[in-house]
Amino acid sequence: MKDSQPNANDRIQRALDGLLTPEEHDALKADVIRDAELRAAYVDQVWLHSALRADRDALAGLLQEPPAEEKIVRRWPVAVWAASIAACVTLVVSALSFGKSSLFHPPVATLVQAENCKWAGSDLPTAVNSKLGVGKLALVEGIATLKFKSGATVTIEAPSTLEILTPMHCRLIEGSLTAEVPKPAHGFIVDTPDIKVKDLGTKFGVTASSVGNSQVRVFQGEIEIGGLGDGKPKLLTEGKGMQVGKGATVAGQEPTRGQLVQEANGWTAIPTSFGRGKDSYARRGDGGAPMGQHPLIMVKHTDITAGRKNERRAVIAFDISQTTVANVKEAQIVLDPKPSGYGFSSLVPDSRFAVYGITDESLDEWNENELRWDTLPGCADDGPAANSTRRLAEFWIPRGGSGGPITVRSDALAEFIRSKKDGLASFIIVRETGETDPSGVAHAFASKENPTGRPPTLRIK
Numbered sequence: 270m271k272d273s274q275p276n277a278n279d280r281i282q283r284a285l286d287g288l289l290t291p292e293e294h295d296a297l298k299a300d301v302i303r304d305a306e307l308r309a310a311y312v313d314q315v316w317l318h319s320a321l322r323a324d325r326d327a328l329a330g331l332l333q334e335p336p337a338e339e340k341i342v343r344r345w346p347v348a349v350w351a352a353s354i355a356a357c358v359t360l361v362v363s364a365l366s367f368g369k370s371s372l373f374h375p376p377v378a379t380l381v382q383a384e385n386c387k388w389a390g391s392d393l394p395t396a397v398n399s400k401l402g403v404g405k406l407a408l409v410e411g412i413a414t415l416k417f418k419s420g421a422t423v424t425i426e427a428p429s430t431l432e433i434l435t436p437m438h439c440r441l442i443e444g445s446l447t448a449e450v451p452k453p454a455h456g457f458i459v460d461t462p463d464i465k466v467k468d469l470g471t472k473f474g475v476t477a478s479s480v481g482n483s484q485v486r487v488f489q490g491e492i493e494i495g496g497l498g499d500g501k502p503k504l505l506t507e508g509k510g511m512q513v514g515k516g517a518t519v520a521g522q523e524p525t526r527g528q529l530v531q532e533a534n535g536w537t538a539i540p541t542s543f544g545r546g547k548d549s550y551a552r553r554g555d556g557g558a559p560m561g562q563h564p565l566i567m568v569k570h571t572d573i574t575a576g577r578k579n580e581r582r583a584v585i586a587f588d589i590s591q592t593t594v595a596n597v598k599e600a601q602i603v604l605d606p607k608p609s610g611y612g613f614s615s616l617v618p619d620s621r622f623a624v625y626g627i628t629d630e631s632l633d634e635w636n637e638n639e640l641r642w643d644t645l646p647g648c649a650d651d652g653p654a655a656n657s658t659r660r661l662a663e664f665w666i667p668r669g670g671s672g673g674p675i676t677v678r679s680d681a682l683a684e685f686i687r688s689k690k691d692g693l694a695s696f697i698i699v700r701e702t703g704e705t706d707p708s709g710v711a712h713a714f715a716s717k718e719n720p721t722g723r724p725p726t727l728r729i730k
Contacts, residue, residue, distance in 0.1 A: 277307055277310055278310065280297055281310060281311050285375075286376060288375075376402055376418065377402055377417065377435060377436050378400075378415045378417040378423075378436070379416050380396070381397070381416045383397050383414075384668065384669060385411035385667050385669055386411035386669075387411060388406070389409045390407040390430075391404075391407045393405065401415065405431065405432045407429075408427045408430075410427045410669060411427050411668075412426050412669040413425050417457070421436075421451070421468075422448065422449045422450075423448045423459075424446060424448075424615050425441075426444060426614040426710075427614075428443070428444055429443060429445060429608075430443050430444060437456060437457050437458060439459055440460040440461070441461050441476075441477045443477050443608070445474065445475070445476040445613055445614065447473070447488075447615055448468065448472065448473055448475070450470065454468070455468060455469060456468060456469075461477040462483075463477070463513045464494055464497065467494075468492055469491040471489050471490025471492055473487045473489075473492050474486045474612075483512065483513040484513075485510060487509050488507070488706070489507055490506075490507060494511060532728070535730045536729070537592065537729050538727070538728050539587045539588065539592070540587075540717065540724040541587060541716070542724050545588040545590070546586055546587050546588045546717070547635075547637040548561075548584070548585040548717055549566065549583070549640045550566045550567045550568065551584075551645050552642060553642050559637070559639055559640045560640070561638040561639075561640060563718065564718045564719040564722075565609060565713040566714050567609050567711045567714075568698050568699060568713075569581040569611075569612070569710070569712065570701060571704050572703040575707045576706075576707030579611075579711070582698065582699050583698040584637075584640065585695070586635070586695040586696070587694045588693060589689060589692055589727070590692030590693075592729060594688075598730055599729065600683040600728070601677060601678040601682070602696065602725065602727055603676050603723070604715075605674050605722040605725075606675060606712070606713070607714060609710065611711040612711050613708055613709065614709075617709040619667050619668050620666050621700070622666065622698060622699065622712075623662070624663070624664075624677055624696050624697070625647065625697040625699070626659050626685040626694070627696065628647075628658060628688075630690065630693075632695065633695050652699065660681075661682045662677045662678065662679035683729075686727075694727065
């Protein structure tokens, strides 16, 4: 073998780690094909590398010595060993002939941090410090941070699906991410289904929402946005943002009126889509159309002056006219969290929310198709009004979102339902936790217009 053994092993290990340049890889390929001794060394390391990758979850158990009576000595039959070596030789020659990705995906990034994470549907490893090749990560709950080989750091927020492509390129299929790109990685690209975001030396955030709200926000530096309708790239500088598309009910879809459902164990479920039920939200700085037909209801709070115009409150009402409210012993409100497409979870801590009941029944006749910030029932500009509302319950959503429906319950909620005389129960939902940046996330829940989510639902017993 022309290479000394240490140098050969270093070249092979660098190949397995994806660190060779194209020229170095071509040179190694030629040497392996020509040199039988180098080829044998390559086969040994590829086999070991593949075996370790396959068995990495079981390795920890091997460190625990089993009791003497449980020890079993295993030896590979010679025929199996020979067949495995032969297969490895074939794979090595094939991989080197057709490219290194034919045998394995070299590492492109590392999963460096995972906070309260749950994964589902990923085809890449999800343990912290895992090396990640080309493939998809599907995050259901929490916040995860990836460090790309280029030096770019990307933080994804649940629920998100991210496709890793190269050390300089990823695709956000759905969800939210923030990216911090140092000078060596300038030119890093994030695709969404609608646009292509190219870094020009910056920190920025991108969202791709299931209901069509895609957003880009520049925290520092500058980015270039491509893939726009006019075909011209657009530059965004620090503090600037851009929204592409807007959320709306699926075209031509008529909202389905829900039903009052008698459940097991004496529970009755009443969605906002039943009878005179309704749901909507309003934004402080929004002088546009009311949101009564939007597929989401959103809530957001900030104490930062620059973000106050983006504060949002939600209002929901349930038709309880067919219920004997005096007999209600327990009550719950069930909300279905959805990504809003607005803001970033990494800029908001674990968040506390409050549910207020509107005690002034003259305010129950609010119209969801006319609702604006200054006409929110039971609200002053700084929050729910003490003389017409009552704080009934609270709930929390951890940083990074919630993976399933949220059930809000309290004795005060049941007492409030028992007090109603007009057949309607109206509630205000607010977030009480602020944010560290004006681009913090707007939390959202499915409304009765949402084509896939469960509308806000009152359950009483």
